[in-house]
Structures are given as C-alpha cells and as structure tokens.
Amino acid sequence: MDLDTFMTRLPKAELHLHLEGTLEPALMFALAERNRVPLAFASPDALAAAYDFADLQAFLDLYYQGCRVLVEPEDFHDLAAAYFARCRAETILHAEVFFDPQTHTARGVPLAHVFEGFFAAARAAEREFGLSVGFIMCFLRHLDAAEGMALLREARPYLDRLAGVGLDSSERGHPPAK
Secondary structure (H helix, E strand, O other): OHHHHHHHHHEEEEEEHHHHHHOHHHHHHHHHHHHHHOOOOOOHHHHHHOOOOOOHHHHHHHHHHHHHHOOOOHHHHHHHHHHHHHHOOEEEEEEEEEEEEHHOOOOOOOOHHHHHHHHHHHHHHHHHHHHEEEEEEEEEEEOHHHHHHHHHHHHHHHHHEEEEEEEEEHHHHHOOOO
C-alpha cells in the first residue's frame, strides 16, 4: 500500500480545531442567502481567494465575517455536520472542537441556538459513523471576566456535554500570550 493510501485509511483524532473556522465558502454563501446576510464577496470563488492568510488577524477578520451567517440552530448544525462529514472522509474517529458562543450571543443569537445546533450534528455523526466529539467552549480574550462568568452561568444546562473550556484570541491587541 502506498503512503497516501495508508495515511488516508489510518484512524485519526483531531485535537485542536475551531469549529466556526471550518466554514467553507459555498456553505457561507448558502447560509448568507438563507439568513439574508450580505457578504463582502461576489461569489464563493472570490471568498476562497481571500483564504490566503498573511497572519492570524487576516484569518480572524474573515472568521468574524463568516460567523455573521450563523443565526439559527440549523446554521450551527449545518456547519458542524459539514465538518463532521470531512472527518468521516479523513478517517477521523474523535474530534475535540473549540467554539466561541460569545461571538454569536454578542450579535443577539440565543446561546441555545449554538449548543443545540452543534450538539444535534454531533449526535448524528456519532450515530451514523461512530465519530466521538468533545466540545470545548471558549471565552473571548478581549471580554472581561464578568462576561465570561455570565456565559458560564447561561451555559449551565449544557456543561455536562463539554470536554472543557478555553480562551480564544479575538482581535488585534489580545494575542494568546496576553
């Protein structure tokens, strides 16, 4: 067996992935249309061309534009389901994924939409192809501790489904070293 085939078939674990960062251009456009969210790009191809990032901030700028299309539970489900389908294709058997609820709640999206959409997609992936998923809820680094505690209190009904919590860089001036 050649090395590429071996690597493709080898069981794997994904241990550090930001779920919202997996949003691909075609899905971003579909969700933008569904939710009537304008995008700064004329087409999925134009958006894909912008994925050549010079630094973390360039990625984050596009990441936050993409997050704007995530509004309803179905949007979060569709995003996670698309990523989990890629896991199946890559023979990933376990994924630990980070997600940023404050990015969405700051836009008025109910916290339940985030959790219910992501968790429903994970349940389906587990049932359909045996993928186990550990969710890591992140607090945005530029927000203060009181806002983090408020998120933690609001997330209480979902805490038993989390593998952990973390901090995310969220904008210029708030690097991981902070």
